Amino acid sequence: MNKEIWFKNETTNPTGSFKDRGSSVEITKALELGATRLVCATTGNMGASVAAYSARAKLSVKIFIPSDTPRHKLMQISVHGAKIIKTKDYTTASASAERLAKTGYYYLAGDYPYRGEGQKSIGFEIADQFHFKLPDAIVMPIGNGTLMWAVYKALHELSIVGLIQRIPKLIGVQAAGCAPIVHAFEAGIDGIHEPIKPVKPRTIASAIEVGNPIDGPKALTAINRTGGFALAVSDREILAARNLLGREGIYAESGGAAATAGLIAAMKNPKFAKQLNEAKEIVVLVTGHGLKG
Amino acid sequence: MNKEIWFKNETTNPTGSFKDRGSSVEITKALELGATRLVCATTGNMGASVAAYSARAKLSVKIFIPSDTPRHKLMQISVHGAKIIKTKDYTTASASAERLAKTGYYYLAGDYPYRGEGQKSIGFEIADQFHFKLPDAIVMPIGNGTLMWAVYKALHELSIVGLIQRIPKLIGVQAAGCAPIVHAFEAGIDGIHEPIKPVKPRTIASAIEVGNPIDGPKALTAINRTGGFALAVSDREILAARNLLGREGIYAESGGAAATAGLIAAMKNPKFAKQLNEAKEIVVLVTGHGLKG
Numbered sequence: 001m002n003k004e005i006w007f008k009n010e011t012t013n014p015t016g017s018f019k020d021r022g023s024s025v026e027i028t029k030a031l032e033l034g035a036t037r038l039v040c041a042t043t044g045n046m047g048a049s050v051a052a053y054s055a056r057a058k059l060s061v062k063i064f065i066p067s068d069t070p071r072h073k074l075m076q077i078s079v080h081g082a083k084i085i086k087t088k089d090y091t092t093a094s095a096s097a098e099r100l101a102k103t104g105y106y107y108l109a110g111d112y113p114y115r116g117e118g119q120k121s122i123g124f125e126i127a128d129q130f131h132f133k134l135p136d137a138i139v140m141p142i143g144n145g146t147l148m149w150a151v152y153k154a155l156h157e158l159s160i161v162g163l164i165q166r167i168p169k170l171i172g173v174q175a176a177g178c179a180p181i182v183h184a185f186e187a188g189i190d191g192i193h194e195p196i197k198p199v200k201p202r203t204i205a206s207a208i209e210v211g212n213p214i215d216g217p218k219a220l221t222a223i224n225r226t227g228g229f230a231l232a233v234s235d236r237e238i239l240a241a242r243n244l245l246g247r248e249g250i251y252a253e254s255g256g257a258a259a260t261a262g263l264i265a266a267m268k269n270p271k272f273a274k275q276l277n278e279a280k281e282i283v284v285l286v287t288g289h290g291l292k293g
Numbered sequence: 294m295n296k297e298i299w300f301k302n303e304t305t306n307p308t309g310s311f312k313d314r315g316s317s318v319e320i321t322k323a324l325e326l327g328a329t330r331l332v333c334a335t336t337g338n339m340g341a342s343v344a345a346y347s348a349r350a351k352l353s354v355k356i357f358i359p360s361d362t363p364r365h366k367l368m369q370i371s372v373h374g375a376k377i378i379k380t381k382d383y384t385t386a387s388a389s390a391e392r393l394a395k396t397g398y399y400y401l402a403g404d405y406p407y408r409g410e411g412q413k414s415i416g417f418e419i420a421d422q423f424h425f426k427l428p429d430a431i432v433m434p435i436g437n438g439t440l441m442w443a444v445y446k447a448l449h450e451l452s453i454v455g456l457i458q459r460i461p462k463l464i465g466v467q468a469a470g471c472a473p474i475v476h477a478f479e480a481g482i483d484g485i486h487e488p489i490k491p492v493k494p495r496t497i498a499s500a501i502e503v504g505n506p507i508d509g510p511k512a513l514t515a516i517n518r519t520g521g522f523a524l525a526v527s528d529r530e531i532l533a534a535r536n537l538l539g540r541e542g543i544y545a546e547s548g549g550a551a552a553t554a555g556l557i558a559a560m561k562n563p564k565f566a567k568q569l570n571e572a573k574e575i576v577v578l579v580t581g582h583g584l585k586g
Contacts, residue, residue: 012307048544052544079536243372246372246374248348250307251308251341290368290372
């Protein structure tokens with residue numbers, strides 16, 4: 001069946017990634033709660049976004065970030081005045097940020113509930129832009145799983161109040177070198193009754209290089225409840241998708257092109273293609289700008 | 294007198310700079326005229342924008358670009374599928390593009406009139422966003438001068454039809470190492486009766502590193518007719534302005550921060566500060582994203 005593929009282009013947010021939607025709510029909330037100092041772990045995009053919005057709010061920020069993060073992302077964070085502390089990997093960064101927050105002197109920014117409330121606007125906008133007749137599937141990358149959960153929560157809320165009749169299949173894409181949620185999905189693990197096994201990540205898609213996803217259980221719940229699926233793509237497939245998007249006029253970073261790579265891979269794989277047989281309209285999220293490196 | 298400073302943030306355009314406004318009109322026009330091949334000279338941003346919009350329109354593109362252009366800008370252009378030809382500097386790039394266009398096989402994209410019609414939307418938007426009660430001054434960087442002319446043309450047209458009562462002072466900023474229009478302004482040369490003297494450019498602000506501006510005479514006309522002025526800023530002042538914008542939450546490339554540097558320098562210089570004495574509201578254009586390098 002012929003399909004219409006729509007790209008939801010998140011590359012034109014102020015700091016170049018979808019993270020700004022969450023930062024707008026999270027930093028507003030931090031201000032309301034009287035915070036003056038923030039701490040945040042990041043693979044790069046979250047840190048740039050938190051640093052930019054905190055600069056505007058005149059809050060001081062400490063960023064924990066893997067030492068192999070692209071130089072361009074470090075520069076972006078530091079121009080916004082945040083203090084950068086390099087760590088071995090994202091898992092270490094995350095643990096360091098949470099430890100500092102526990103001293104009581106820092107507001108912990110990152111993939112936590114207030115941010116999710118901001119990210120929900122992607123789901124609301126898709127509903128709005130499709131005039132509340134939703135597409136059949138939405139494909140997105142998974143890092144911490146917060147985006148997937150937020151889109152699900154937004155659509156679930158719209159369905160509760162009767163504004164939409166059904167929720168699209170939610171399809172999650174990870175890099176083959178960092179696919180803890182895909183492994184869990186394939187093994188039938190839901191992360192709640194049986195934990196998701198962390199992995200040691202290795203992929204060029206640094207934006208989704210999260211070996212131990214905070215919101216993994218929630219992302220799995222969203223995928224399972226909507227009859228979606230999770231699949232992994234190779235770095236080579238991600239780069240090919242990035243070039244393909246470029247030829248359509250959209251410049252995505254590797255992590256930002258992962259969902260596109262995932263849809264292409266799914267259509268070639270009979271197991272997944274079958275589940276998309278009846279799909280007429282599919283939305284693919286492009287989450288970060290190619291200039292991010 | 295206390296002043297309100299507004300930043301018009303052009304960094305969130307699809308390819309990260311204000312050029313997209315012009316490309317949208319120019320590439321549409323190229324399609325309408327039946328072009329299949331385009332050629333374009335660029336310091337980087339124009340090329341990325343033309344390449345992206347042409348990719349979407351399925352047109353093939355050749356880009357002439359100075360060999361010292363930041364690597365990130367070259368990558369952006371090539372992901373959009375354009376062919377890159379490196380040249381000594383922008384003046385050479387410009388001459389090569391025009392020579393190729395004269396063969397009759399290529400549509401010449403760049404700082405030409407159709408593009409100017411697209412760039413006019415910045416002027417229209419400022420009028421719209423100020424509810425047709427315009428600010429006292431608009432500060433912008435000058436490369437080829439096309440932007441300055443386009444903003445003037447937009448506001449002039451609005452004044453002809455009576456939608457606005459007066460046109461703000463237009464203030465042009467160049468890097469001290471590449472300031473042919475500032476020199477001409479100071480010498481009272483208008484570019485029409487007496488030519489603007491080209492310079493050999495040397496500045497970190499590569500986006501405005503144009504030694505022989507195509508629309509220099511038009512930019513000078515816009516400045517003189519609105520009672521504005523032109524001034525040069527050092528690379529050091531540009532970098533300081535870039536950091537200052539970062540602390541406000543906006544990440545600009547060097548050329549994109551030049552107008553901010555110019556306003557700061559103007560306020561410190563009695564000659565210019567006097568001309569802004571009565572100004573209550575000033576708009577400053579931030580023309581390109583910091584991720585551009």
